[in-house]
Amino acid sequence: MHMEIGEILDNIYPLSDLSKEKLISHISEVVLPKRHLLIKNDRIEHKLYFVKKGIVRAYTTKDDTEITFWFGKEGDTVVSMNSYINQQFGYENIELLEDCTLYALSSSRLQELFTQDIEVANWGRKFAELELIKTESQFINRQLRSAKERYEELLSTKPDLINRVQVGHIASYLGITPVSLSRIRAQLK
Incomplete structure (x- = not known):
């Protein structure tokens, strides 16, 4: 794109x-x-x-x-x-x-x-x-907003970022660790 x-x-x-x-x-x-x-x-x-x-x-x-x-x-x-x-x-x-x-x-x-x-x-x-x-x-x-809410917003406003950006950068953006981000992702599946 x-x-x-x-x-x-x-x-x-x-x-x-x-x-x-x-x-x-x-x-x-x-x-x-x-x-x-x-x-x-x-x-x-x-x-x-x-x-x-x-x-x-x-x-x-x-x-x-x-x-x-x-x-x-x-x-x-x-x-x-x-x-x-x-x-x-x-x-x-x-x-x-x-x-x-x-x-x-x-x-x-x-x-x-x-x-x-x-x-x-x-x-x-x-x-x-x-x-x-x-x-x-x-x-x-x-x-x-909680980290989970900010992640959900990221998914809805810029979904393509999730596949294009390193997990560590996304976790940093959310103010959490990569492990916590993995938990949020598991909850949303």
Whole structure:
């Protein structure tokens, strides 16, 4: 499966053909290998990415343990919001879990387009709103739902991830051990 850039952009916010072409003209396609660290928490990231093909994960490290808190797949946006908004180091590392084809867009070029095209500016506002909702949802789910409920949600919203992502990463995302994840899976069968 893969997603074309026009479809990804429209899923964020529909643009006229002219504005979409203007935005697409500044987007390049990059192919990177599995395990590549796309975004590092110790640097400012000057690009945002859209996943054409592949799976990525966002994680942070605490006490030498990686804690996965998000998975992205075809059609998803990959961005360090702290870098994008504040031009500061991000909080996350983004690792490619498969060989990936990504669309890359310079944050500074996007900011220039915001001043030149109101449709692109509205697209950017919608993009930021969707990223905020995604973050809020992750936070609430981690605070209010059990690991089993979060696993069931993962099964219903991104079922293909289960076969494409290592069990250890899924367990980390759920905040449990792989053994506990095996028990949850057995209960659901």
